[in-house]
Amino acid sequence: MNAINLAPGKHVVVTDFDGGEGILVDLNTKKYYQLNETAMIVWKGLEEGKTMREIAADITSSYEVALDKAQVSVERIVDNFQTYKLLTAR
Amino acid sequence: MDVSDLKGMLPVDAVVVDGRPGLKWMDMSGVSLAEPFFQQTVERVKTTGNRRRELFTEFDVLLQLEKHLDSVPPTGFIFHSSRCGSTLVANACRAVPNSIVLSEANPIDNLTARFITDAGDVKTSLYSVFLRGMVQALAQRRNGNEKHLFIKFACCSFAQIEHIRRIWPNVPWLFLYRDPVETIVSNLNDVPPWLLDNDRRVLASIVGVSPAEVAAMSLEELCSRTIGSLFSTAQGLANANSMLLNYTQLSVPVISSVLSFFKVSHSTQELETIAGTSRTYSKQASGTRTFVSDTDAKQKLASNAVREAAAKWAIEPYQLLEQRRLEQTARCG
Numbered sequence: 001m002n003a004i005n006l007a008p009g010k011h012v013v014v015t016d017f018d019g020g021e022g023i024l025v026d027l028n029t030k031k032y033y034q035l036n037e038t039a040m041i042v043w044k045g046l047e048e049g050k051t052m053r054e055i056a057a058d059i060t061s062s063y064e065v066a067l068d069k070a071q072v073s074v075e076r077i078v079d080n081f082q083t084y085k086l087l088t089a090r
Numbered sequence: 091m092d093v094s095d096l097k098g099m100l101p102v103d104a105v106v107v108d109g110r111p112g113l114k115w116m117d118m119s120g121v122s123l124a125e126p127f128f129q130q131t132v133e134r135v136k137t138t139g140n141r142r143r144e145l146f147t148e149f150d151v152l153l154q155l156e157k158h159l160d161s162v163p164p165t166g167f168i169f170h171s172s173r174c175g176s177t178l179v180a181n182a183c184r185a186v187p188n189s190i191v192l193s194e195a196n197p198i199d200n201l202t203a204r205f206i207t208d209a210g211d212v213k214t215s216l217y218s219v220f221l222r223g224m225v226q227a228l229a230q231r232r233n234g235n236e237k238h239l240f241i242k243f244a245c246c247s248f249a250q251i252e253h254i255r256r257i258w259p260n261v262p263w264l265f266l267y268r269d270p271v272e273t274i275v276s277n278l279n280d281v282p283p284w285l286l287d288n289d290r291r292v293l294a295s296i297v298g299v300s301p302a303e304v305a306a307m308s309l310e311e312l313c314s315r316t317i318g319s320l321f322s323t324a325q326g327l328a329n330a331n332s333m334l335l336n337y338t339q340l341s342v343p344v345i346s347s348v349l350s351f352f353k354v355s356h357s358t359q360e361l362e363t364i365a366g367t368s369r370t371y372s373k374q375a376s377g378t379r380t381f382v383s384d385t386d387a388k389q390k391l392a393s394n395a396v397r398e399a400a401a402k403w404a405i406e407p408y409q410l411l412e413q414r415r416l417e418q419t420a421r422c423g
Contacts, residue, residue: 013150013153013154014153015153015156015219015223017215017218017219017222018215018218018256021215023153023215023216023219025150025153027150027154030148030150032150032216034215034216
């Protein structure tokens with residue numbers, strides 16, 4: 001799966017909070033999601049049309065984590081976003 | 091809903107409609123927030139001129155609006171323990187050109203109360219971003235030249251200052267307070283809505299007891315325990331970014347120092363306007379009643395029940411707060 005084919009849904013609003021964390025609101029379901037700093041990096045990467053590898057590289061530049069582990073995290077977070085129907089095909 | 095539908099509108103209350111918590115908006119185009127309290131302005135607009143457009147939205151619209159608004163960031167926060175001169179200070183801030191003063195605005199204080207009544211980790215973050223969005227919505231540059239934003243919170247909101255500071259960690263804040271006996275006498279003479287709130291959860295949280303225990307308390311005890319708790323909070327959290335101010339200190343030079351503390355420069359002429367403001371009774375919208383310090387009168391009116399409640403619940407925190415203020419003053423030279 002390549003994140004470049006996925007984008008944040010237009011029905012989702014995001015806002016930063018507390019440094020790097022964030023809140024997502026799905027305007028269709030009225031559900032709210034609290035994102036930690038890593039999930040916010042992934043969300044912003046998706047907004048910018050980055051690939052999973054590029055997003056993982058962003059994570060490694062902010063945190064002491066190996067690229068392969070960061071990629072696993074990115075894939076898991078993107079899966080979660082998809083499960084909650086927060087992403088749409090680009 | 092398209093956020094462009096909200097052009098010219100301000101949130102005027104946080105309400106629950108058909109079980110859905112959200113915001114009541116009203117068309118406030120061309121309306122200056124000139125009255126001592128935000129809700130007085132809303133009432134004026136409702137009762138004069140043409141009927142204004144109103145609508146209800148859920149809170150999430152605040153997040154949608156964030157990216158569209160040109161708003162003034164907060165300059166300073168005014169907190170208080172009730173009936174201690176905070177409206178006078180807010181009015182002085184209003185005398186500074188290009189200022190917006192949000193004085194005990196229901197949408198802000200009702201949303202702040204949700205940190206207590208609807209608690210939880212996710213909800214705390216959620217209400218924090220809603221509160222930030224609410225302030226942005228209320229602080230829109232509607233004339234284009236607004237520079238300063240002062241927010242005077244209702245007294246009970248001070249109990250949530252840690253949440254507020256988490257949203258705006260660098261905004262300087264003022265805490266005003268007064269001798270507890272005089273504060274309780276004033277509140278009992280004209281009982282404010284916060285003391286009579288049927289939803290006892292807010293006061294229960296502040297006082298540290300159950301809502302049922304709050305319901306069983308006399309007004310003297312409830313008021314005394316509430317202000318005692320606010321004094322303790324202020325004493326515990328006062329730091330270099332805060333200013334403690336006793337009612338007895340209120341004067342034009344001191345109000346001028348408050349503005350300087352908020353990093354707001356003001357001219358001699360503006361100081362004269364502020365002096366004029368401080369000579370009138372602060373809570374009356376028309377500004378025609380003269381302000382008279384009533385310390386002696388309040389002390390004479392105090393019943394034994396008031397003195398006992400103050401002695402039991404508020405005097406010690408008040409004295410500790412006074413000590414903290416004097417230490418701060420000494421450090422500032």
